[in-house]
Amino acid sequence: MSQITDDCFAFGGPLMRAAEALELIRTRTPAVTGPDTRPLADAAGHVLAEDITALSASPPQDNAAVDGYAFRGADLDPDGETALTLRGRAAAGHPEARPLEPGEAARIFTGAAMPRGADTVVMQEDVTLAEGRVVVPAGLKSGANRRRAGEDVAAGQTLLKAGIRLGPAELALAAAGGIAHLPVRARPHVALLSTGDEIRPAGSPLDHGDVHDANAPMLMALLRRIGIEAHHHGIVADSPAAVREALERAAEGADLVITSGGASTGDEDHVRDAVGALGAVHLWRLAIKPGRPLAFGHVRGTAFVGLPGNPVAVMVCFLMFVRPLLDRLEGAEAAPLRRWPVTAGFEMRSKADRLEWLRGTLRQGENNEMIADRHPRQGSGIIHSLTDSDGLIEIPEATTAVRPGDRLGFISFREALS
Numbered sequence: 001m002s003q004i005t006d007d008c009f010a011f012g013g014p015l016m017r018a019a020e021a022l023e024l025i026r027t028r029t030p031a032v033t034g035p036d037t038r039p040l041a042d043a044a045g046h047v048l049a050e051d052i053t054a055l056s057a058s059p060p061q062d063n064a065a066v067d068g069y070a071f072r073g074a075d076l077d078p079d080g081e082t083a084l085t086l087r088g089r090a091a092a093g094h095p096e097a098r099p100l101e102p103g104e105a106a107r108i109f110t111g112a113a114m115p116r117g118a119d120t121v122v123m124q125e126d127v128t129l130a131e132g133r134v135v136v137p138a139g140l141k142s143g144a145n146r147r148r149a150g151e152d153v154a155a156g157q158t159l160l161k162a163g164i165r166l167g168p169a170e171l172a173l174a175a176a177g178g179i180a181h182l183p184v185r186a187r188p189h190v191a192l193l194s195t196g197d198e199i200r201p202a203g204s205p206l207d208h209g210d211v212h213d214a215n216a217p218m219l220m221a222l223l224r225r226i227g228i229e230a231h232h233h234g235i236v237a238d239s240p241a242a243v244r245e246a247l248e249r250a251a252e253g254a255d256l257v258i259t260s261g262g263a264s265t266g267d268e269d270h271v272r273d274a275v276g277a278l279g280a281v282h283l284w285r286l287a288i289k290p291g292r293p294l295a296f297g298h299v300r301g302t303a304f305v306g307l308p309g310n311p312v313a314v315m316v317c318f319l320m321f322v323r324p325l326l327d328r329l330e331g332a333e334a335a336p337l338r339r340w341p342v343t344a345g346f347e348m349r350s351k352a353d354r355l356e357w358l359r360g361t362l363r364q365g366e367n368n369e370m371i372a373d374r375h376p377r378q379g380s381g382i383i384h385s386l387t388d389s390d391g392l393i394e395i396p397e398a399t400t401a402v403r404p405g406d407r408l409g410f411i412s413f414r415e416a417l418s
């Protein structure tokens with residue numbers, strides 16, 4: 001049978017590059033999760049839905065950075081010590097009501113509002129006290145040890161931009177700016193399906209030819225790690241009808257359906273055709289290793305990703321493609337994964353025109369450089385290559401050979417999974 005030549009999915013045709021696939025995922029994935037309002041305590045991990053303006057300044061007023069004595073900087077003797085009369089006391093939450101007069105110093109503690117008139121604080125360890133007087137040593141600068149009102153947050157300033165993912169520091173900033181509730185996007189509902197006649201749930205007995213489902217627990221954990229409780233819809237048999245029925249069921253009420261297995265070109269691989277029949281396949285088969293049979297599209301309007309069956313490909317494709325897709329569904333402005341510069345500690349040949357991610361470990365070289373060594377077993381089914389490694393060594397498309405000393409990019413699992 002002749003092949004339709006403009007079929008971009010034609011087996012044997014040029015494969016789509018990873019960068020192009022990411023761009024396609026970006027442009028084809030609208031933000032779908034609805035807005036929600038959450039108290040700060042429940043907002044971590046959510047994407048902010050609108051720009052947030054500070055209602056109040058932080059600090060709200062000038063205050064002391066140290067325990068000591070507050071006074072007027074203008075009183076400092078430029079030529080030596082300064083003796084001041086001790087009067088008044090300001091502790092955090094207990095301001096001194098009386099304004100400070102010239103020549104006076106007030107006892108003050110860290111975080112206490114500066115008495116009116118005072119602009120400088122001397123540390124208690126640096127003074128001498130005698131008969132109601134405080135002697136400030138020479139050399140202190142006017143304005144020392146004082147934190148200015150609004151030096152961190154000015155009232156009315158844009159505090160947080162829509163699209164950021166809220167972490168602990170962002171919540172602290174919001175609270176400091178007088179905000180108690182935040183408009184956020186709901187986390188996406190993710191449905192998982194494992195496909196394959198040979199797949200059995202973890203712990204169940206195996207007949208000849210069966211394997212345990214390693215992908216479901218890995219994907220559930222990957223999603224939980226980023227705050228998403230996925231729903232696992234079980235294991236689907238390798239039949240067109242079963243795959244189609246399971247996909248339709250999984251798509252109901254979900255924002256994303258993720259399958260593993262059955263994505264390739266074999267007679268028993270039905271995922272791509274089922275997705276095509278129920279929605280559309282936007283991309284399938286990429287110039288990458290591992291993960292070549294990755295598919296992306298939609299099922300009845302719900303975003304869909306078909307991951308290959310091999311567990312290492314599942315992990316790599318999740319980090320490289322599924323995470324950015326989830327960010328898009330939530331309207332997040334996410335930075336791409338960082339590639340840390342490392343030195344190759346190994347030698348290999350690589351197929352041109354294919355982006356490759358090797359599993360590898362890092363060690364410190366003699367000149368403090370980070371050296372990346374590749375795991376000795378790079379098969380897509382070797383889960384040990386994940387548990388034994390620090391991350392992924394990226395071999396660019398144009399590279400055909402790697403020699404010891406070459407510079408490469410390294411994606412840290414710890415960072416990618418945070």
Ligand SMILES: Nc1nc2c(c(=O)[nH]1)N[C@H]1C(S)=C(S)[C@@H](COP(=O)(O)OP(=O)(O)OC[C@H]3O[C@@H](n4cnc5c(N)ncnc54)[C@H](O)[C@@H]3O)O[C@H]1N2
Pocket residue numbers: 194195196198199211212213214215216260261262263264265266269290291292293307308309310311313380381
């Ligand atoms: N003729 C070709 N054969 C293959 C190609 C190709 O381009 N042409 N691609 C290879 C690549 S690369 C990959 S990756 C695999 C992926 O294929 P599928 O997505 O169809 O996955 P399966 O065939 O269903 O499974 C592959 C492998 O993974 C095991 N598996 C599947 N699900 C699980 C699970 N939940 N837990 C643990 N292990 C799982 C399965 O038993 C197979 O061993 O195709 C290559 N072939």
Ligand code: MOO
Pocket residue numbers: 288289290291292293308310312313380381
């Ligand atoms: O791309 Mo497949 O994941 O190597 O084995």
